[in-house]
Amino acid sequence: MNNIPQNVSPNASFAVTNPLLPLRAEDLSYAPxxxxxxxxxxxxxxEGGISMILGPNGAGKSILMRILHGLIPxxxxxxxxxxxxxxxxxxxxxxxxxxxxxxLRRSVxxxxxxxxxxxxxxxxxxxxxxxxxxxxxxxxxxxxxxARVLSGGEQQRLALARALSLQPDVLFxxxxxxxxxxxxxxxxxxxxxxxxxxxCKIVMISHDIHQARRLASEIIFMDRGRxxxxxxxxxxxxxxxxxxxDYLAGRLHLPDGA
Amino acid sequence: xQDFAESFSLAFRLILSADADLAEIVLLSLKVSLSATLCAxxxxxxxxxxxxxxxxxxxxxxxxxxxxxxxxxxxxxxxAIYMLLSNAGPFGTFQLLYSPTAMxxxxxxxxxxxxxxxxxxxxxxxxxxxxxQLRSLALGPFATLTTLLxxxxxxxxxxxxxxxxxxxxxxxxxxxxxxxINHVTRVMTTAIALxxxxxxxxxxxxxxxxxxxxxxxxxxALMALKGTARRFAYE
Amino acid sequence: xxxxxxxxxxxxxxxxxxxxxxxxxESADKFITLQSTTSTQNSGLFDYMLPxxxxxxxxxxxxxxxxxxQALKNARNGDGDVLFVHAKPAEEKFVADGFGVSRxxxxxxxxxxxxxxxxxxxxxxxxxxxxxLKMIADAKTPFASRGDDSGxxxxxxRLWKAAGxxxxxxxxxxxxxxxxxxxxxLNAAVGMGAYALTDxxxxxxxxxxxxxxxxxxxxxxxxxxxxxxxxxxxKHPVVKKELGQTFIDWVTGDEGQETINSYKLNGQQLFFAxxx
Numbered sequence: 001m002n003n004i005p006q007n008v009s010p011n012a013s014f015a016v017t018n019p020l021l022p023l024r025a026e027d028l029s030y031a032p033x034x035x036x037x038x039x040x041x042x043x044x045x046x047e048g049g050i051s052m053i054l055g056p057n058g059a060g061k062s063i064l065m066r067i068l069h070g071l072i073p074x075x076x077x078x079x080x081x082x083x084x085x086x087x088x089x090x091x092x093x094x095x096x097x098x099x100x101x102x103x104l105r106r107s108v109x110x111x112x113x114x115x116x117x118x119x120x121x122x123x124x125x126x127x128x129x130x131x132x133x134x135x136x137x138x139x140x141x142x143x144x145x146x147a148r149v150l151s152g153g154e155q156q157r158l159a160l161a162r163a164l165s166l167q168p169d170v171l172f173x174x175x176x177x178x179x180x181x182x183x184x185x186x187x188x189x190x191x192x193x194x195x196x197x198x199x200c201k202i203v204m205i206s207h208d209i210h211q212a213r214r215l216a217s218e219i220i221f222m223d224r225g226r227x228x229x230x231x232x233x234x235x236x237x238x239x240x241x242x243x244x245x246d247y248l249a250g251r252l253h254l255p256d257g258a
Numbered sequence: 259x260q261d262f263a264e265s266f267s268l269a270f271r272l273i274l275s276a277d278a279d280l281a282e283i284v285l286l287s288l289k290v291s292l293s294a295t296l297c298a299x300x301x302x303x304x305x306x307x308x309x310x311x312x313x314x315x316x317x318x319x320x321x322x323x324x325x326x327x328x329x330x331x332x333x334x335x336x337x338a339i340y341m342l343l344s345n346a347g348p349f350g351t352f353q354l355l356y357s358p359t360a361m362x363x364x365x366x367x368x369x370x371x372x373x374x375x376x377x378x379x380x381x382x383x384x385x386x387x388x389x390x391q392l393r394s395l396a397l398g399p400f401a402t403l404t405t406l407l408x409x410x411x412x413x414x415x416x417x418x419x420x421x422x423x424x425x426x427x428x429x430x431x432x433x434x435x436x437x438x439i440n441h442v443t444r445v446m447t448t449a450i451a452l453x454x455x456x457x458x459x460x461x462x463x464x465x466x467x468x469x470x471x472x473x474x475x476x477x478x479a480l481m482a483l484k485g486t487a488r489r490f491a492y493e
Numbered sequence: 494x495x496x497x498x499x500x501x502x503x504x505x506x507x508x509x510x511x512x513x514x515x516x517x518x519e520s521a522d523k524f525i526t527l528q529s530t531t532s533t534q535n536s537g538l539f540d541y542m543l544p545x546x547x548x549x550x551x552x553x554x555x556x557x558x559x560x561x562x563q564a565l566k567n568a569r570n571g572d573g574d575v576l577f578v579h580a581k582p583a584e585e586k587f588v589a590d591g592f593g594v595s596r597x598x599x600x601x602x603x604x605x606x607x608x609x610x611x612x613x614x615x616x617x618x619x620x621x622x623x624x625x626l627k628m629i630a631d632a633k634t635p636f637a638s639r640g641d642d643s644g645x646x647x648x649x650x651r652l653w654k655a656a657g658x659x660x661x662x663x664x665x666x667x668x669x670x671x672x673x674x675x676x677x678x679l680n681a682a683v684g685m686g687a688y689a690l691t692d693x694x695x696x697x698x699x700x701x702x703x704x705x706x707x708x709x710x711x712x713x714x715x716x717x718x719x720x721x722x723x724x725x726x727x728k729h730p731v732v733k734k735e736l737g738q739t740f741i742d743w744v745t746g747d748e749g750q751e752t753i754n755s756y757k758l759n760g761q762q763l764f765f766a767x768x769x
Contacts, residue, residue: 346569346572353731438558456535456676
């Protein structure tokens with residue numbers, strides 16, 4: 001873990017104003033087939049830092065993230081970006097990395113080129129930006145390799161490099177290190193922190209409490225389709241909800257009367 | 259059955275003697291069936307990918323139709339194309355009947371449903387895997403289509419091979435619209451039908467063996483291409 | 494995406510080349526389309542005769558060899574310039590209906606009844622074809638019929654009528670309609686040990702005879718006349734009138750007639766010219 005710049009506070013201030021934020025969600029519900037997976041979730045995500053979404057399995061973290069990013073439509077409720085409803089231009093200023101990286105059946109470089117091309121980056125700039133992103137992710141030496149023969153850690157670094165090459169204002173990360181070894185996890189975290197320092201807002205789901213402690217500037221704690229609490233990093237010392245206390249203690253939280 | 263042994267030796271002798279008539283027939287077979295496969299793949303792969311990715315009115319009908327048309331008997335296709343291209347038909351003025359072009363058209367009609375249905379399956383599977391990532395990249399419909407088609411290229415080579423297999427092996431359609439005219443529209447399968455009707459079963463079977471040889475060569479060539487592409491096509 | 498564009502471009506180019514190549518082959522030389530029957534094609538007569546004609550006139554003859562019924566139908570649709578078939582009543586009707594200009598005799602050969610060497614119906618050596626068919630029917634030995642409305646099939650139906658046998662009533666039992674060409678029917682007959690009516694030319698050139706041989710021949714009713722007809726340009730303007738007429742004049746003229754008489758297979762003359 002020594003390659004993580006521990007001395008930099010995740011809450012470091014930055015000069016750039018994020019054009020998408022604040023992100024506001026109001027009364028978001030998601031209930032396919034009548035099963036309420038999200039129940040009237042409202043939240044606001046301000047600019048700066050890393051917002052970490054925590055919570056037990058089935059709490060609705062991934063669904064919330066996909067609705068915010070616009071991959072699935074909410075059954076009810078609204079999402080707005082700095083007062084504006086999402087559109088294609090707003091989507092293009094966001095990026096997302098999934099737990100299992102989805103890489104095209106092409107070379108490492110071609111994967112970045114494809115994404116940059118989709119974002120409308122002119123051909124002349126694509127190569128330079130791809131090379132920079134690969135270099136930063138420490139996988140420049142793999143540029144010519146078929147993406148899908150890389151190791152799991154390399155694949156996730158590539159997925160993150162691809163997302164970062166788009167220079168998004170908001171980056172969604174759905175458990176990007178869930179299946180990685182400590183070294184790969186450290187590399188991913190370093191990349192995420194570097195992006196955050198450049199002014200990119202990070203919204204991240206994690207199951208790793210230590211990772212959350214290392215990275216989070218705020219915690220959004222979810223439990224059974226609702227937000228149990230949203231608080232600053234002090235969360236770990238004094239969680240305000242019973243669900244969060246149980247979660248941190250490693251206990252199965254059962255609702256009253258269950 | 260002495261016919262089998264005789265057929266094998268006859269097939270070898272025909273190939274070794276580089277028989278000019280045989281070469282002509284083989285080349286026409288390849289030209290007609292490869293052209294038809296190419297046309298059918300261009301239509302079928304676009305259509306199949308569109309059916310796989312997009313929801314549009316008439317999609318269900320199209321889906322059922324392509325699946326059903328996969329089993330279309332060649333002779334029915336031949337008859338339909340004959341009636342369209344005949345001088346008594348609507349497209350008679352083009353004077354295409356009894357020409358290789360007519361045979362290409364007939365085989366294209368025959369292969370397109372196969373290319374469509376198989377492509378739909380390949381692209382649908384790939385789409386399930388890529389969907390969220392591509393939408394996260396805010397890819398437009400056309401870019402989604404081309405991305406999936408390109409990433410499905412190895413599987414789509416197999417689709418093309420299946421189509422070519424059907425085209426090169428069928429006799430019912432080409433014999434009606436081509437007329438099996440010597441030096442003009444005679445291909446391997448119609449030549450086999452002709453030799454069978456002459457009772458020259460050994461020669462017919464020898465031609466059949468050569469047809470299998472052609473089929474294997476084309477398959478091997480495309481498989482080699484696929485292998486090479488896998489190794490080098492990543493830039 | 495660069496790759497995809499390049500490959501698609503290449504494919505499109507290849508397709509265009511393939512199609513242009515095809516176009517060139519078609520526009521080559523002057524040619525006529527001859528709707529004819531399998532018997533003339535399979536006997537090798539056309540392979541012998543047509544190059545002689547083409548060499549002299551520079552006209553290529555493209556033969557579509559199908560059953561007489563289908564040849565007449567194709568010609569009705571205007572898909573051919575000249576008709577060369579053997580079913581005189583149907584041909585005369587074709588001309589009477591205005592689809593053909595006129596009909597001329599070209600040549601004849603004869604039909605024979607072939608059967609297995611064991612000859613279960615004991616018709617070997619007979620001359621009277623209807624009587625022989627009656628014996629085949631009475632013995633209920635298999636008989637393979639074309640069943641495809643071809644010239645041979647039409648002739649066969651007239652023979653059954655003359656024999657006073659309703660063969661159709663036994664269709665599926667000893668009377669078996671193959672619904673295919675002469676060669677396919679002979680293959681089936683050999684396979685089933687069935688008798689069959691065939692034109693002599695096809696029989697002589699047929700290679701899958703097994704132990705089959707000619708059992709009945711020489712009856713005057715087995716006479717098989719071939720005629721030639723120019724498809725009517727008034728019905729179908731695409732018909733190549735001059736080229737077609739050139740072919741008809743040649744095949745019914747001295748040189749064509751001598752060519753027909755000189756064609757021999759295994760030392761046997763197959764067709765006998767008889768144009769007036």
